[in-house]
Amino acid sequence: MGLATCGIAAGGDRVYTALEAAIRERGLDVRLAKVGCIGYCREEPLVNIQIPGKPLVILHRVTEEDTAAILDAVADGDVPREKALCQIDTWDPLVGDPLTFGIGFKDIPRYEEIPYFAPQKKIVLRDAGLTNPEDIEEYIAVGGYRALHKALTQMTPEAVIDEVIASGLRGRGGAGFPTGMKWNFTKKEKSLQKYIICNADEGDPGAYMNRNEMESDPHMILEGMLIGAYAIGAREGIIYVRSEYPLAIERLTKAMDEARAHGLLGKDIFGSGFSFELTLAEGAGAFVCGEETALIASIEGKTGRPRPRPPFPAQKGLWGMPTNINNVETWTNIPVIIQKGGGWFAGIGAEKNSGTKVYSLVGEVDRVGLVEVPLGTPIQTLVYDIGNGGIDGREIKAVQTGGPSGGCIPASLFDTPMDYEHLTAVGSIMGSGGVVVMDETTSMVDTARFFIGFTNEESCGKCVPCREGLKHMLMILDKILSGKATQSDLDLLKELSGIIKKTSLCGLGQTAPNPVLTTLKYFKNEYDAYLKGAK
Amino acid sequence: MDAARLNEIVGRYPAREGKILGILEQVQREFGYLPKNILKDLATRLEVPLSELYSLATFYSFFTLAPLGEHVVTVCMGTACHVKGAPELVDTLKRLLNVEVDEATKDGKFLLTTEDNHFTITSARCFGACSMAPVLRVDNKIFGYVTPNRIPAILKRFGWEERDHQAT
Numbered sequence: 001m002g003l004a005t006c007g008i009a010a011g012g013d014r015v016y017t018a019l020e021a022a023i024r025e026r027g028l029d030v031r032l033a034k035v036g037c038i039g040y041c042r043e044e045p046l047v048n049i050q051i052p053g054k055p056l057v058i059l060h061r062v063t064e065e066d067t068a069a070i071l072d073a074v075a076d077g078d079v080p081r082e083k084a085l086c087q088i089d090t091w092d093p094l095v096g097d098p099l100t101f102g103i104g105f106k107d108i109p110r111y112e113e114i115p116y117f118a119p120q121k122k123i124v125l126r127d128a129g130l131t132n133p134e135d136i137e138e139y140i141a142v143g144g145y146r147a148l149h150k151a152l153t154q155m156t157p158e159a160v161i162d163e164v165i166a167s168g169l170r171g172r173g174g175a176g177f178p179t180g181m182k183w184n185f186t187k188k189e190k191s192l193q194k195y196i197i198c199n200a201d202e203g204d205p206g207a208y209m210n211r212n213e214m215e216s217d218p219h220m221i222l223e224g225m226l227i228g229a230y231a232i233g234a235r236e237g238i239i240y241v242r243s244e245y246p247l248a249i250e251r252l253t254k255a256m257d258e259a260r261a262h263g264l265l266g267k268d269i270f271g272s273g274f275s276f277e278l279t280l281a282e283g284a285g286a287f288v289c290g291e292e293t294a295l296i297a298s299i300e301g302k303t304g305r306p307r308p309r310p311p312f313p314a315q316k317g318l319w320g321m322p323t324n325i326n327n328v329e330t331w332t333n334i335p336v337i338i339q340k341g342g343g344w345f346a347g348i349g350a351e352k353n354s355g356t357k358v359y360s361l362v363g364e365v366d367r368v369g370l371v372e373v374p375l376g377t378p379i380q381t382l383v384y385d386i387g388n389g390g391i392d393g394r395e396i397k398a399v400q401t402g403g404p405s406g407g408c409i410p411a412s413l414f415d416t417p418m419d420y421e422h423l424t425a426v427g428s429i430m431g432s433g434g435v436v437v438m439d440e441t442t443s444m445v446d447t448a449r450f451f452i453g454f455t456n457e458e459s460c461g462k463c464v465p466c467r468e469g470l471k472h473m474l475m476i477l478d479k480i481l482s483g484k485a486t487q488s489d490l491d492l493l494k495e496l497s498g499i500i501k502k503t504s505l506c507g508l509g510q511t512a513p514n515p516v517l518t519t520l521k522y523f524k525n526e527y528d529a530y531l532k533g534a535k
Numbered sequence: 536m537d538a539a540r541l542n543e544i545v546g547r548y549p550a551r552e553g554k555i556l557g558i559l560e561q562v563q564r565e566f567g568y569l570p571k572n573i574l575k576d577l578a579t580r581l582e583v584p585l586s587e588l589y590s591l592a593t594f595y596s597f598f599t600l601a602p603l604g605e606h607v608v609t610v611c612m613g614t615a616c617h618v619k620g621a622p623e624l625v626d627t628l629k630r631l632l633n634v635e636v637d638e639a640t641k642d643g644k645f646l647l648t649t650e651d652n653h654f655t656i657t658s659a660r661c662f663g664a665c666s667m668a669p670v671l672r673v674d675n676k677i678f679g680y681v682t683p684n685r686i687p688a689i690l691k692r693f694g695w696e697e698r699d700h701q702a703t
Binding site (some may be wrong): 005006008009010041042043044184202203204205206208210211238240243244245246271279280283284285286287297299300301303304309318360362363364368369370373400403420432438441447450451458460 | 544548550551552554555556557559560584590594595596597598600607612613615616617618627642659660661663664665666667668675677678679
């Protein structure tokens with residue numbers, strides 16, 4: 001039973017309870033397990049049926065009323081065909097031995113044939129929806145912690161960093177800085193104490209990849225952090241999770257406890273002499289805490305306000321000690337890189353953009369969900385091939401990527417490859433991977449106002465351009481929306497945007513005007529229609 | 536709150552990383568807000584000025600200094616929810632529960648409690664349940680694909696009675 005936050009909210013918990021009761025009542029030899037989310041959110045609740053020797057079958061849109069039909073079929077060694085979404089006969093967990101489920105069920109479509117899954121390439125989410133995130137044994141069964149064993153017993157810390165550099169992995173939090181290089185900065189510092197941090201303060205509205213990565217495969221994050229700590233020379237790590245994600249916190253805590261019980265956290269791991277401890281810290285609802293220096297302040301129990309850099313966290317981070325911070329998805333990429341090699345990873349994706357990226361494809365698109373594709377995949381593949389275009393055949397107007405720091409990209413530019421450089425070139429950013437689709441019914445001016453309203457609210461108030469500038473942008477946008485603005489207001493809005501971008505202290509202010517600048521550039525006509533006398 | 540209870544919460548945080556915010560979060564969860572006498576007590580125990588705790592309580596949106604209603608209805612204000620009609624949900628809730636947003640808070644965040652303290656309505660940045668937008672949460676239960684028409688049925692599950700609250 002797929003039981004991540006959306007699966008539960010879609011009714012998965014009720015189906016689970018119903019199945020549990022019915023299995024007990026009938027005295028069936030059926031094991032009911034929780035798994036994470038495979039990412040096809042629109043089709044939830046999802047139930048995987050695994051009968052020995054037969055393919056794994058994914059059932060979709062399952063309700064409590066289907067319980068009897070499911071168990072009737074399973075008791076006969078079958079599955080309820082009318083509920084079947086697809087079947088998987090073999091699965092490659094990449095770091096472990098391929099799983100062979102079996103063959104049969106000729107009339108059920110194969111996983112590869114489902115348009116939603118066909119263009120996807122699962123690396124980060126390879127276990128999501130297939131394994132039980134609350135059971136370390138399942139993670140180990142699909143090759144988990146092998147990469148850690150390899151790193152600790154066969155590789156020097158330098159060799160680990162070299163492998164990460166060779167992979168070309170770039171930070172998945174948004175900025176896209178090469179991960180191996182970043183690790184080296186902290187490694188080179190001379191200090192008795194160093195820290196590593198997992199930034200799980202997924203703050204971009206419309207983005208939930210990290211939530212699923214934590215809820216569906218928490219051990220992959222732990223393993224990535226352990227390898228990173230070994231390479232960097234850190235003995236302590238902190239996972240900073242936003243409090244809005246209670247299930248992620250629960251599963252990470254469970255994973256940490258299990259890892260500790262298995263000797264994978266603590267002293268002398270694998271007898272290598274390497275020791276590492278991990279703590280979980282909860283954020284308390286401040287978007288700006290995604291910024292590194294603000295995040296560190298928050299862990300230290302202060303208000304999360306950024307400070308100027310340098311010194312960078314690599315020099316003076318948590319409690320003044322060298323600190324390396326990476327996003328959840330960056331950490332999850334580490335085990336596979338160590339196990340399969342940097343060269344293998346570098347072969348996936350586009351030039352200077354190796355690997356995959358998980359996107360949350362949401363908004364006015366037919367098939368919503370979490371999508372993992374190689375970097376460099378064009379926007380249109382996401383929106384049309386995977387997402388099946390607009391709802392009820394409505395025409396899609398734009399996508400918004402990168403959250404409040406990103407921009408709106410018009411449909412005419414949907415051949416743009418989604419990589420760090422190309423998205424920046426069209427005025428948006430990769431960000432953490434939120435892709436919000438907007439159709440003909442969405443007002444782009446209202447969308448721009450939504451984001452400025454958001455960043456204005458979340459501005460920490462430390463530097464003037466962000467604190468005062470965004471407030472004035474909001475006032476101008478309200479004036480435009482009320483039909484009282486003139487061309488000079490639009491000019492002022494543009495000028496102000498440029499100043500805020502250039503003079504703000506941190507990434508929040510430096511990127512906050514992007515939604516306005518891109519909508520002004522690509523949807524100027526919508527602004528013009530609001531101007532005084534336009535009607 | 537008795538001292539033993541507070542001791543227990545403080546004791547849950549042996550590491551200094553995430554300690555102060557973690558403790559405040561636990562108090563917020565148990566009480567539904569941060570009572571002033573507890574903040575004073577905590578300031579002494581943690582050896583930080585009360586003003587610093589006040590600063591944290593007002594900086595982070597997770598905390599409130601006033602008690603909340605029995606049930607808290609939180610409307611997600613994420614991008615996907617906004618595009619799919621979250622503002623209409625807020626309007627509907629305000630109408631059904633007969634609460635008004637005052638001028639000072641009409642932008643962005645709001646925290647409104649009904650006269651009988653039965654419901655508080657507020658907003659959140661994003662629950663990360665964007666696939667089922669628009670989303671709202673009552674206490675710890677998430678409801679997806681919410682439409683204004685579905686709200687009365689949702690509220691009724693939490694003890695709302697139409698005739699008592701209906702504004703005309």
